[in-house]
Amino acid sequence: MDPIVNKVAESSLITINLETFLPQQMMVFDLKPFLFMELILKEKDFRAALLSHDWHQYKDKNVVVTCTADAIIPVWAYMLVMSYLQSVAIQAVMGNEAEAGKQMMLYNIQQLDTNPYIDQRIVIKGCGEIPIPNEAYAAITFKLRPVAKSIMYGEPCSTVPIYKKKIGHVL
Secondary structure (H helix, E strand, O other), X not given: OOOOOOHHHHOOEEEEOXXXXXXXXXXXXXXXXXXXXXXXXXXXXXXXXXXXXXXXXXXXXXXXXXXXXXXXXXXXXXXXXXXXXOOOOOEEEEOXXXXXXXXXXXXXXXXXXXXXXXXXXXXXXXXXXXXXXXXXXXXXXXXXXOOOOEEEEEEOXXXXXXXXXXXXXXX
8 A cells, every 4th residue: 555645745835824924013102192181282292292202112013103082183293203113113104003914014025035935836825813914915926926936825735826937827
């Protein structure tokens, strides 16, 4: 009797789990406590509060800048916060946590070094513990298509072909 061979394990497929591109150590910077009565931005007080704020707590973190108060915040206030975060945070984005997480994930995909994937057969993992935004699947495909031999979606044992390098042919 022939031994059972795990063809998936012996294949040269590289599996990419998009969960690895999710931002780590994400913190929220809320403007609400910096507002007068948590409603009104007074420029002089706001600037003084930012100047005395402990910015080192955001060192090497991904930061979401938001305002949970129902207040009108001038654009320059967000710009001022970003100017402080730029020197300590890995990255900082404005918005709610879900949208910011997606923006950071897309940024992380853009930073991917494609050299290890040149002429490789790649499977983009389709199921996982954490929901992955559709935009991430689109971004990783766009990023890897110029270098990959093939790109598939799913699990190594059951994939959907997305791209296979042929002279100008896409599946």
